[in-house]
Amino acid sequence: MTGWSAPEGAGPVPPAAPGETAPSPPYVPPPGTAYGAPPYGYGATAYGYGYGAPPRPEAPRPGIVPLRPLGVGEVLDGSFTAIRTAPLASLGYAAIVMLVYQAIFLLLNYTVLRPATTTNVDGSTVSDAGDAAARVGAVYIATAVFTSIALLVLTGVMAAVVGERIMGRRVTWTVARDRLRPVAWPLLRVVGAVTFIVAGTVAVALGPGIALSVTGSNSGGPALLAIGFLLLVVPVIYAWTTLSLAPAAVVLERRGARAALRRSRKLAHGGWWRVFWISLLAWVTASIVGTILSLPFLIFGGGLSDIFAGRSDNLSFVVLLMRALGGFVAGTLARPFQGGVSALLYIDRRMRAEGLDMALQAANAEASTANGAAGA
Numbered sequence: 618m619t620g621w622s623a624p625e626g627a628g629p630v631p632p633a634a635p636g637e638t639a640p641s642p643p644y645v646p647p648p649g650t651a652y653g654a655p656p657y658g659y660g661a662t663a664y665g666y667g668y669g670a671p672p673r674p675e676a677p678r679p680g681i682v683p684l685r686p687l688g689v690g691e692v693l694d695g696s697f698t699a700i701r702t703a704p705l706a707s708l709g710y711a712a713i714v715m716l717v718y719q720a721i722f723l724l725l726n727y728t729v730l731r732p733a734t735t736t737n738v739d740g741s742t743v744s745d746a747g748d749a750a751a752r753v754g755a756v757y758i759a760t761a762v763f764t765s766i767a768l769l770v771l772t773g774v775m776a777a778v779v780g781e782r783i784m785g786r787r788v789t790w791t792v793a794r795d796r797l798r799p800v801a802w803p804l805l806r807v808v809g810a811v812t813f814i815v816a817g818t819v820a821v822a823l824g825p826g827i828a829l830s831v832t833g834s835n836s837g838g839p840a841l842l843a844i845g846f847l848l849l850v851v852p853v854i855y856a857w858t859t860l861s862l863a864p865a866a867v868v869l870e871r872r873g874a875r876a877a878l879r880r881s882r883k884l885a886h887g888g889w890w891r892v893f894w895i896s897l898l899a900w901v902t903a904s905i906v907g908t909i910l911s912l913p914f915l916i917f918g919g920g921l922s923d924i925f926a927g928r929s930d931n932l933s934f935v936v937l938l939m940r941a942l943g944g945f946v947a948g949t950l951a952r953p954f955q956g957g958v959s960a961l962l963y964i965d966r967r968m969r970a971e972g973l974d975m976a977l978q979a980a981n982a983e984a985s986t987a988n989g990a991a992g993a
Contacts, residue, residue: 621780621869621973676974677981679785684977687965692895693902696957699775699782706793707953710774715948718767722760723941727934729756761819761853765812767948768955773797773804773864775956776963780869783964784981800867806874807863814856822849858893859885865963884966892962899958906954907947914943 676685681702682695700707777796781788797804826842863881866872872880885892917939967973 622871677978679981679984680781680783681779682783682961684783684981685974686968687961689895689898692958692961692965693899695779695783695961696775696899696954699779699957700953703778703782703788703793705790706778706788707775707957708949709790710793711771711953712945712949714767714770714774715945715952718763718948719941719945721763722944723937725756725759726937726940758816758819758823762812762816765815765857766808768952769808769811769861769864770804771953771956772861772959773800773808773868773956775953776865776868776960779957779960779964784977784984796868800871803872803874803877804864804867807867807877810874810878811857811860811863814860815853818852818856819849822846854893858889858896861885861892861896861959862963862966865960869960869963881963884963884970887970888966892966895962896955896958899955903951903955907944907951910947910950911940911943914939914946 676683678684681698682691687695774793774797777793778788780796781792822845823842824845826839826845860878860881862884863874863877866877866880866884867874870877870880964973
């Protein structure tokens with residue numbers, strides 16, 4: 618396995634002045650090499666960037682992405698390619714995660730959200746607005762908890778897959794399991810810590826509205842919940858973006874939970890907006906694909922008209938089960954893409970901040986030499 622440990626003395630690259638090209642990060646030779654300078658074409662002072670400078674050689678691409686800082690399209694395509702070339706490891710573990718996820722939400726929808734409102738067409742009892750708002754708020758907090766857990770676990774799984782596929786190595790279920798087993802406990806601790814921060818923020822923002830709604834307020838409770846929804850957006854987005862690289866740090870660098878959280882914050886700090894908007898693009902893409910995949914289940918279950926009409930009393934267990942099956946299929950096929958994007962963003966941030974691409978290129982050249990000597 619390629620050494621993913623952060624090189625000593627490799628700090629973040631200072632930002633370039635407006636209109637200038639950012640300098641390449643300092644090269645840190647991998648263990649066992651004596652070369653103290655990056656290969657030809659890399660480094661801000663090698664031949665300069667002005668007129669007559671020779672073009673940079675094409676970066677090697679032994680696996681899913683080239684071994685250099687990645688463009689947006691390469692991050693997205695690399696995640697798709699990782700899933701396509703290692704489907705059992707990627708989708709197999711995703712199926713397990715999403716099965717648990719959807720089973721929990723099936724139970725929540727049937728026991729908590731379904732009784733929130735009833736139709737008044739036949740004169741049945743209509744739940745008051747406060748009760749409905751309290752139920753929706755409680756389910757929303759649960760959604761934040763379990764969605765965070767699912768995405769963070771899948772980021773760790775996809776980090777194991779991407780870490781091998783980026784160097785062109787084959788990844789099976791067993792390979793991914795062997796990569797994840799030694800870091801299972803710190804990975805779970807990272808998942809718990811990030812989930813506590815995100816869900817705690819949601820709970821603090823929505824808690825007063827839920828409490829007021831439970832006491833019977835049909836106007837103040839829903840209004841306070843609406844304000845809470847608005848207030849939680851920015852802190853949740855900031856916390857998630859800042860800490861979303863921690864699972865990859867655990868899996869690839871073998872770091873403990875606290876060290877991985879600090880590592881994620883440091884890496885994201887130098888390119889927070891880039892990490893945010895690429896992660897947002899991945900979320901939008903996965904959501905669109907997931908909606909398309911789950912729509913046939915919703916139509917077949919007969920619950921589409923009731924949902925659009927705002928009726929929940931007619932959502933029988935069968936309808937909710939079909940929705941859960943649709944969510945399971947959609948999540949299994951679409952959500953690993955988000956995890957792969959987060960893993961590749963972690964690698965991209967290290968390439969830009971620490972020169973990881975140089976170490977990976979050196980490791981790739983060494984592996985190619987060894988394979989050539991073995992085949993001779």
